[in-house]
Amino acid sequence: MSPTVLEPFIYPVSGVLKLWHILLHSVLGINDSTAWIISLFGLVLTVRLFLVPFFWAQAKTARISTAMRPEQMALKDEYATRTDRESVAEQMRREKELKERYGHKVSAGCVPALIQLPVFLGLYQVLIRIARPTDELAVAADTRVGFLNAEEIKAFLRATVNDVPLPAYISMPEETLARLGTTAGDVRSFVLPYLLAAVVFTSVNMAVSIWRNQQTLDWESGMARGMHRVIIILAVLVPFLLFWIAFTGPLPVAIVLYWFANNLWTMVQTLIMYPILHRQIPLDESFHELHRQGREKARAAAREARQVKWDARRRKAVGAVQPWRIPEISRELKAEKAERRERLAAEKAERKALEKERQQARSALQREETNARVERWRAKLEARKNARSSSPPEEPTASDGPDHGPSAAE
Template sequence: MLEPFIYPVSGILKLWHLLLHSVFGIDDSTAWLVSMFCLVLTVRTFLIPFFWAQAKTARIGVAMRPALAALKEEYATKTDRESILEFERKQKELREEYGHRISAGCVPALIQIPVFLGLYQVLLRMARPGDGLEVTPETRIGFLNADEINAFLDATVNGVPLPAYIAMPEDILARLGTTSGEVRDFVLPFLIAAVVFTTGNMIASIWRNMQTLDWDSGLARGMNKFLIGMTLFIPVLLITLALTGPLPVAIILYWFANNLWTLVQTLIIYPLVHRRIPLSEDFEEFSRERRDIAKSADREKRQVKWDTRRRKAAGAVMPWKIPAIRRELNEEKAARRAELEEQKAEAKALAKEKQKVRSEIQRERTQEKIAEWEKRPTVRRIAAWQARRQEKKKTRSSNPPAEPTASDEPDRGPSAAE
């Protein structure tokens, strides 16, 4: 599945190695190490425009959020055709005013993810070509052949082989000419630095989210809480995998270089985006208002939970009140559920009515496009040609050819008996 992305990444790695080793005469082992860092540098440099476009689009979406929310609120309960068309027109004008394109935020992410996966897979397969370190003559990783993979496996940095890892069995480490202690002493500084860079990137992301969080979206708030939890979990996971898992030295160095690049890129690009697209006072006021509403709703939920626990605790002290307390709690729960279901039903009915009108509008637009398409000269000629073919088929089927009679048979000449 990742082969289409492994080929270009492996090609870049191979070109860098040929340049460093064959042109500049750098030692083969050093050339592979430097090529690995140059690979990360090349791929990440290629992705800078996409990263910039994604950050810029996200910032524009944040800046236009108050105006878009006001527009949605204005047309929230209108389901007639004219209002829906007017809402679509105003929404389009608003996006054009801010220069916001949804595809500009989606396409960069769709490009970056497979490229990152291809980069990681190439380095992982180079460091671990199979269950062991044996490479068969037919082994290939993208454009890299078996000889180049063996040369990469023989490469060392500070006397430590690139395919070695801390938890590797001692007999294999001995074949590579190193020990677990040497690998650990070399890897730990880079591992700690990679963890620090990763944590810094996640903290910067959390800070940006808190500044521009969409408080109306429960998903956005949930994702931010999840990211906060992952900030505490990811460093422990990385350290555990590096110390106990089969993660080669090459991958640790890749983590170090890649996360360092991400941190520097974040510290440069996001301040530039914020300076180019500053948030207005209207947004700050809008964000505070939405935050207060969201936190008030959360406080009400917590108050209900604590009130329920308090009354249950009172029932434990006064057991004779347990039936009455349980009945009250069930009635309150049923009332809340009925109110929530009523709100959901109203919202669902409203959305269904809007969707019905939108479907009719979309159907009309599709028919108009088909009519315009059919008016094109080429399409009309093809349609006329197909009509003539159908007419000829009908004529042939209605007038079948007459069967030949005895008199119509050709003279075959004298028979063999004559």
């Protein structure tokens, strides 16, 4: 995402940072350097507090989707082979009733993602632009970062924590570090504890996410299983990636402090929010039974695939010992592979055909519903228009016309 696209989000973020600095420095009298440092944490506090309702809505929507999964799957199985319009209409009606009964709203899960990403990208852009000016720490008189002017940016660049400047980073050139009055060793010594804490917080967040996904994973969905594997891989790689970025990339002290505070908030929020949510929306035995069945089915399919693979390897090993059997073994393996492909292709084609018929019926019903809604809206507008046109004009009162007095009446 280009800086131009992020510009609208830089202004509110920089405005919050500036308001915190004004409050701390100008109102409370805290010295300039300390005020900027605390403002970073105040910025995290403000943004994350703003996002709490959206995080809650997203987590609640996901939990509700998990809780009603057994009934959704039962409906899907019941109407799996029925593609006539009446059956599709009945399924749509029952799905709608199910979502209304659970209070499920798809939009509640979409809003957080639409808000969080630009907010966090805007926040990162503000800190990067302040902590890393384009011309080796030189700030022109007309430089601005959102609502922050050149003097405020210079004050931020002069701010230090434990005598380590906020714009410094470990891989910064030595001459630039010398201009800032510090060394790479000093920056490393200061950054390392916060970096370790941020990595621990991130690892805890990912471990909790893996455990939660493991308990509610939709084993019927290949995409869900794939995403779960990706999260497990990331949980192993991310700590090394974070250290690599901090030690080799231009990651200023200000970003590390933000990183520390933001990951701490996420960990605390996760450890508080999800237990509350699990108590409010418990999963009944039907879900656990469906989860167990799906897991066993997926594992059985994985075992079968491994068995086929090992059987092929075994027969190839036999061919290595008995070379005269290689053509026969090769023909058998190719025939079995072609048979499996043909069977899977036939099953897939059958599913696609059923789904296409169902989707066509669903689309037709949705168009009819939309047209009916538009017609009701038009009829309502027409009724209002007719009501206004048929209403008699108001009689003028004595005060509306000229006051002729008693002599005029005579």
